Amino acid sequence: MSAYKSDFLNILAERGFIHQVSEPDALDARAKAGAITGYIGFDCTAASLHVGSLLPIMMLYWMQQTGHRPIALMGGGTTRVGDPSGKDESRRILTDEMIEQNLKGIRAIFSKFLKFDGAGGNADKSNAIMANNADWLNKLNYIDFLRDVGKHFSVNRMLAFDSVKLRLDRQQELSFLEFNYMVLQAYDFVELNKHHGCILQMGGSDQWGNIVNGIDLGRRMINAQLFALTSPLITTSSGAKMGKTAAGAVWLDAGLVSPYDYWQYWRNTEDGDVARFLKLFTILPLDEIARLAALKGQEINEAKKVLASEATALVHGRPAAIEAGETSRKTFEEGATSLALPTVSVARKDVAAGLGVLNAFVTAGLAASNGEVRRAISNNAVAVNDVRITSDKHTIGENDISSDGVIKLSLGKKQHVLLKPS
RNA sequence: GGGAGAGUGUCCCGAGCGGCAAAGGGGGCGGACUGUAAAUCCGCUGGCUAUGCCUUCGUAGGUUCGAGUCCUACCUCUCCCA
Numbered sequence: 460m461s462a463y464k465s466d467f468l469n470i471l472a473e474r475g476f477i478h479q480v481s482e483p484d485a486l487d488a489r490a491k492a493g494a495i496t497g498y499i500g501f502d503c504t505a506a507s508l509h510v511g512s513l514l515p516i517m518m519l520y521w522m523q524q525t526g527h528r529p530i531a532l533m534g535g536g537t538t539r540v541g542d543p544s545g546k547d548e549s550r551r552i553l554t555d556e557m558i559e560q561n562l563k564g565i566r567a568i569f570s571k572f573l574k575f576d577g578a579g580g581n582a583d584k585s586n587a588i589m590a591n592n593a594d595w596l597n598k599l600n601y602i603d604f605l606r607d608v609g610k611h612f613s614v615n616r617m618l619a620f621d622s623v624k625l626r627l628d629r630q631q632e633l634s635f636l637e638f639n640y641m642v643l644q645a646y647d648f649v650e651l652n653k654h655h656g657c658i659l660q661m662g663g664s665d666q667w668g669n670i671v672n673g674i675d676l677g678r679r680m681i682n683a684q685l686f687a688l689t690s691p692l693i694t695t696s697s698g699a700k701m702g703k704t705a706a707g708a709v710w711l712d713a714g715l716v717s718p719y720d721y722w723q724y725w726r727n728t729e730d731g732d733v734a735r736f737l738k739l740f741t742i743l744p745l746d747e748i749a750r751l752a753a754l755k756g757q758e759i760n761e762a763k764k765v766l767a768s769e770a771t772a773l774v775h776g777r778p779a780a781i782e783a784g785e786t787s788r789k790t791f792e793e794g795a796t797s798l799a800l801p802t803v804s805v806a807r808k809d810v811a812a813g814l815g816v817l818n819a820f821v822t823a824g825l826a827a828s829n830g831e832v833r834r835a836i837s838n839n840a841v842a843v844n845d846v847r848i849t850s851d852k853h854t855i856g857e858n859d860i861s862s863d864g865v866i867k868l869s870l871g872k873k874q875h876v877l878l879k880p881s
Numbered sequence: 882g883g884g885a886g887a888g889u890g891u892c893c894c895g896a897g898c899g900g901c902a903a904a905g906g907g908g909g910c911g912g913a914c915u916g917u918a919a920a921u922c923c924g925c926u927g928g929c930u931a932u933g934c935c936u937u938c939g940u941a942g943g944u945u946c947g948a949g950u951c952c953u954a955c956c957u958c959u960c961c962c963a
Contacts, residue, residue, distance in 0.1 A: 695919095726918095727917060729918055731919075757916045760918080763916095763917085787917085792917095828928065828929090829929075830928065834910090834911085834924095834926080838910090838911045838912060838924065839912065840910085840911045870910090870911085871910075871911055872911095874910095
């Protein structure tokens with residue numbers, strides 16, 4: 460079905476990762492001829508990456524799997540500037556300490572998808588590389604940089620880029636600081652080419668302009684032939700952006716979003732997205748995915764479970780995925796209480812003294828305030844040990860503790876937390 | 882430098898004759914229907930030790946019994962003129 464000759468582009472194309480490619484034939488030939496090096500840049504604006512970043516991570520994964528060398532570039536330097544692409548307002552400036560801290564959390568995630576140091580070290584072409592653009596951006600000299608790099612940029616052209624134009628058209632402020640972002644990103648590409656022979660930059664479709672800038676700069680500064688490959692913007696069938704839930708972003712860090720909640724996130728995928736997501740977010744073979752995608756009606760739930768388990772296994776490991784699946788099965792299909800549900804500890808003496816429902820639900824993190832719990836109760840959405848609560852005066856006592864030593868709190872049908880007195 | 886306008890419920894957009902916990906959306910949560918889906922319909926969507934109290938409309942003052950609304954200064958952002 461695909462016209463590509465290289466495994467790398469074929470797999471990306473078949474699995475739905477490709478939105479645009481620059482000079483596809485030339486890139487295909489390079490990837491066919493031997494190992495190439497490509498990179499994706501990641502912001503350090505948060506302490507972890509979320510589901511939205513999973514797509515680019517998977518592209519790096521497939522790159523390595525098809526025999527090429529991926530570079531995960533941490534934006535330690537560029538995050539100090541802030542990418543204006545696709546945003547109406549300036550991002551607030553992060554302190555260097557925050558960036559440094561965020562960088563640590565993000566690094567940890569990559570080790571689950573990429574192999575960094577096998578035998579052979581950096582010389583081994585199959586090893587992924589972790590780079591940080593702060594290493595070269597932070598020590599730039601302004602005047603030198605303007606003369607060496609800035610002279611290749613036309614402001615006329617920069618003004619025409621979507622990331623800039625959007626701001627200008629909407630009459631939103633674009634600071635000079637942000638205006639420089641694309642210059643720095645372009646410089647990253649050249650820098651990675653010089654040091655690692657990197658010829659490909661990948662990213663989301665909103666990065667196209669930034670990437671093309673890097674290609675131009677590479678040609679002008681060092682006469683290199685560089686390539687761009689972007690992925691489509693992933694939204695759900697009903698048009699919502701991915702990765703947002705009640706609790707906020709779906710983080711890839713187990714400390715921020717438990718494997719159980721992560722599993723649940725994928726389990727609740729819309730029907731129309733199942734096949735697409737299986738291709739993008741799992742590494743199952745395509746024929747297996749085709750089989751799952753053919754399931755109709757109620758049977759598609761089986762495909763969703765596979766999606767949830769496979770996606771969870773990639774991020775949190777197989778045992779955690781199995782446990783999350785089992786916990787979900789017990790909770791939803793048997794209506795039983797699984798001890799592996801998210802658990803919050805409380806002091807046993809507080810329970811003995813009688814714990815108010817309002818307090819209990821807020822403590823468990825199921826509600827933000829007492830008022831929220833009250834409203835939930837009046838909406839008939841609150842249950843303790845699967846028994847509906849109708850009064851906000853209800854108290855939980857020692858006799859609510861099950862033989863397993865926990866109290867199950869439920870908000871609605873899907874949100875469950877165990878209270879563990881100790 | 883001169884002139885005109887804007888900033889609203891800490892998710893977003895947006896109404897708001899001096900009586901306002903503040904219209905309406907979107908989003909989110911809950912309920913019904915289903916399949917832990919979508920669509921649809923319904924409810925909720927400042928806080929509290931709760932028939933009351935406290936905190937919210939860019940910031941700080943002022944007028945008033947009472948201010949999101951009127952006045953003054955300041956901050957930020959737009960637009961027009963120089």
